[in-house]
Ligand SMILES: C[S@@+](CC[C@H](N)C(=O)[O-])C[C@H]1O[C@@H](n2cnc3c(N)ncnc32)[C@H](O)[C@@H]1O
């Protein structure tokens with residue numbers, strides 16, 4: 001698909017599904033294995049799945065690679081290198097490809113950063129989560145704030161580009177506490193920060209505590225004030241939101257995540273990875289087996305771990321385009337929507353949302369959600385997609 005969001009991009013996502021312990025708020029596909037993990041076996045399976053995917057979508061030029069998890073910073077640098085070699089054997093890799101690795105900010109993991117750089121990683125994203133030791137304990141994290149900041153320091157000295165994540169709207173957190181924590185974080189930030197509101201995910205220990213009244217998240221007004229504080233403090237420090245939870249100096253955006261939000265093509269490799277592949281002019285939504293050992297066995301038996309591979313209908317594709325694109329401050333290209341949908345968005349709905357101050361259109365033909373509209377993003381998307 002061509003479009004006004006630049007040339008067609010192709011990203012590769014690699015999922016490493018293991019963590020040292022399971023954080024009580026997290027519902028990512030992550031597992032704890034006390035018996036150890038056979039990385040050589042995983043590296044061979046990653047290479048096989050990369051080859052199988054490249055057979056379906058050959059001749060792509062990879063513009064970004066993202067090692068996500070789980071905790072990819074538990075992988076040996078040699079495993080990362082083997083995966084990057086497999087990608088380069090099967091596709092062209094653009095000269096300045098962004099290669100990101102998600103890392104937990106412990107001292108042990110920071111010692112591997114130089115090895116990752118040698119292997120080809122050029123950007124790290126650290127899960128700092130909080131700069132307050134009590135909050136870190138409540139979040140079940142294995143690192144202290146000091147240790148996290150030290151890991152950020154190592155990242156800064158090893159990589160040109162780094163980011164870190166914080167979780168806010170934590171139990172009992174006030175806007176003024178958050179403002180001062182965020183300012184301390186911004187003092188250590190490079191070009192990028194991810195700031196997520198704590199979400200109570202179903203079937204997590206936090207969900208059980210929440211249901212039992214033992215974990216109180218901020219009420220709607222406080223959550224709104226925390227969100228507004230986030231926007232103000234970050235914008236004042238030169239890192240405005242370019243996506244609902246992501247902040248960057250202009251040019252410092254995560255190019256890989258932009259692929260998702262701009263509805264470009266990406267391969268999902270590894271246990272529980274999702275992909276979007278364009279085959280014979282149709283967009284396929286792919287997903288692989290989630291359980292690491294079952295994924296390994298599937299790949300070893302069939303060459304890939306796919307458990308679903310669905311062609312998206314035009315309507316599904318348009319809904320996804322709206323859902324992902326409107327998370328971005330730049331919004332969506334209306335001409336690209338019209339090309340995709342074969343019709344334009346309902347003008348009456350655009351006028352109504354505009355009158356409520358929730359969206360705006362630009363002279364360049366883009367439609368975007370306004371700052372006051374962002375906390376109501378789900379409702380805005382549902383209205384436009386209806
Ligand atoms: C795959 S995880 C993190 C990578 C790494 N394992 C770590 O924890 O440092 C990506 C990010 O999602 C965020 N996250 C995970 N669960 C969340 C939740 N329930 N609410 C808000 N943010 C969450 C955290 O900030 C986390 O760093």
Ligand code: SF4
Pocket residue numbers: 018019020021022023026027028030069070071104127
């Ligand atoms: S937040 Fe990170 S370390 Fe914690 S369980 Fe999830 S993926 Fe693992």
